[in-house]
Amino acid sequence: MRLRVAAAGLVPFLLVALYWQHASSSAAGSDRALVRQQARDVALDWGPPTLSSKRIIDGSPNYLPVPNAEGPAPDDMAWRKEVSSDPSVPCPAGRRPYHTILTAQGSLYQQWQTKIFYYHFRKQQAAGGRCTEMTGFTRLLAGKPDELMPTIPTVAVPEAGHNVTRGFPVINRPWSMLLFIDMKEFRERIVERYLAVGYFFPYMSPKDPKSGGIAQKWLPDTKVADMPPVGPSPILIHVDLLRAVTPLWYELSWKLKRDPEANAAYGWMLEMWGYSIAAARLESLPFARLKIKHFVWQRIQIEPSAAWHQTLSERDGDWAPAVDPFIYHYTFGVEYLLDGSPVVGGKGTWSLDKRNYFGAAPPPDLKAPPECAQEAGRVWWGMFNEAIGNLTKEGQWYGRTGQSTRSRTSDESTELEAAMGALGKELVDGGQWLIGNEKAPLQFFRRGKLWTKWGGGTWRVTGGTKVHVARQRDKHAMKLWVPMRHVSMEYTGWRDSGGCKL
Ligand SMILES: *[C@@H]1O[C@H](CO)[C@@H](O)[C@H](O)[C@H]1NC(C)=O
Numbered sequence: 001m002r003l004r005v006a007a008a009g010l011v012p013f014l015l016v017a018l019y020w021q022h023a024s025s026s027a028a029g030s031d032r033a034l035v036r037q038q039a040r041d042v043a044l045d046w047g048p049p050t051l052s053s054k055r056i057i058d059g060s061p062n063y064l065p066v067p068n069a070e071g072p073a074p075d076d077m078a079w080r081k082e083v084s085s086d087p088s089v090p091c092p093a094g095r096r097p098y099h100t101i102l103t104a105q106g107s108l109y110q111q112w113q114t115k116i117f118y119y120h121f122r123k124q125q126a127a128g129g130r131c132t133e134m135t136g137f138t139r140l141l142a143g144k145p146d147e148l149m150p151t152i153p154t155v156a157v158p159e160a161g162h163n164v165t166r167g168f169p170v171i172n173r174p175w176s177m178l179l180f181i182d183m184k185e186f187r188e189r190i191v192e193r194y195l196a197v198g199y200f201f202p203y204m205s206p207k208d209p210k211s212g213g214i215a216q217k218w219l220p221d222t223k224v225a226d227m228p229p230v231g232p233s234p235i236l237i238h239v240d241l242l243r244a245v246t247p248l249w250y251e252l253s254w255k256l257k258r259d260p261e262a263n264a265a266y267g268w269m270l271e272m273w274g275y276s277i278a279a280a281r282l283e284s285l286p287f288a289r290l291k292i293k294h295f296v297w298q299r300i301q302i303e304p305s306a307a308w309h310q311t312l313s314e315r316d317g318d319w320a321p322a323v324d325p326f327i328y329h330y331t332f333g334v335e336y337l338l339d340g341s342p343v344v345g346g347k348g349t350w351s352l353d354k355r356n357y358f359g360a361a362p363p364p365d366l367k368a369p370p371e372c373a374q375e376a377g378r379v380w381w382g383m384f385n386e387a388i389g390n391l392t393k394e395g396q397w398y399g400r401t402g403q404s405t406r407s408r409t410s411d412e413s414t415e416l417e418a419a420m421g422a423l424g425k426e427l428v429d430g431g432q433w434l435i436g437n438e439k440a441p442l443q444f445f446r447r448g449k450l451w452t453k454w455g456g457g458t459w460r461v462t463g464g465t466k467v468h469v470a471r472q473r474d475k476h477a478m479k480l481w482v483p484m485r486h487v488s489m490e491y492t493g494w495r496d497s498g499g500c501k502l
């Protein structure tokens, strides 16, 4: 697994990656010459974006940077095979160095996340070798210069006032970008390239009648179906396009915030819709020289919770989270009981959530997830621990920190296990069972859940050797009092994952 960059909480971080020309202070000296040498716009070697034959899962069209972009060996990546290990050989033509812009504010909550993000950025930059395309980095800080300036390359701009945000601080994203594109620091640090690469968010689909309908109001000359179902975070975008879209992105976010209907419908997604509508608007504005087509590329990130998208090394379906994603986006907390059951819509005994750390950064050595936790929570925990461990060693972490990830040494799941008793444990751990004359097996799960061929049900030990079984699909909710006999056992390993039984 090669996760490239740690993480950005969705709100309020924006990760915009831009192609760039000049080496910044964070690029190695030897890279400087290589970057200059490739200052011409390599994107011009490729034709305009082509329409993919595959539609995005919501039916929206998708645009490709090169016609074989969705295949195993896209033409625009071919240069990577020619990288020489000899440092005196220049990097191959076709490389597209990019600059990463992280929008942030100066609160403690965003500072500690920025430190972790930048730790993993540097780590992956180094892992990419001398021809890495991850070259420059800028934290675009909305607010006063802060104590992170000496260790993290930062450009600070004034924070937007309430008259701009109306209490929605995320408007600082387009706001700070609007200021930045006119600054000499922007011209000094960044140049160009071509096609925007975005991530499909289901909640950004123009096919949704309510959200899409409101977007159509702001797209008088464009079909709303042509709006890209992406947000501005994360995105890889040509610097000319970023310049072209930012003023509209800001203007629309501003106006949407003041339109009661849009404000109510879009909520925390408001500036994301501002971006997508702005991208679609460029199509119809006669004075707009540049148009943006997005390549929706799901591998750019994964956005797990304990209940979904927990697998990073396997894939199930075209638009499912990709294998080996580049960014772990930790917008959702991951919550577990100690037996590895995910907790949805509440706090687990093991809990990792950025929102646990508004007032104090997470401490070093966060306690490990339960043994039966799924892959994503374990990866996220590992990346946090590694960054915090190293930042602590470098004297860059905090003296006062918040709670760890595990709140108690036992929980409902261990109490449940005790309550199940020896018979319950035998039922769960023993595999599948046949009862009486039935031909189809039953599978008992911890937490009193039952699986049968005809659907789910519940079970509980009611004392001694008696088990109360209720199958939901049985006509009159038939309940069986079964004197348990070990009639037959057939263990299939069903839903058994590495010795962890549900
Ligand atoms: C918001 O207020 C500031 C100062 O109070 C002012 O300079 C700025 O022009 C105002 N912005 C808008 C968009 O009204």
Ligand SMILES: *[C@@H]1O[C@H](CO)[C@@H](O)[C@H](O)[C@H]1NC(C)=O
Pocket: 123, 385, 386, 387, 388, 389, 390, 393
């Ligand atoms: C620092 O990072 C390295 C990997 O780059 C890791 O092996 C090591 O465990 C980390 N140190 C601490 C104290 O976490």
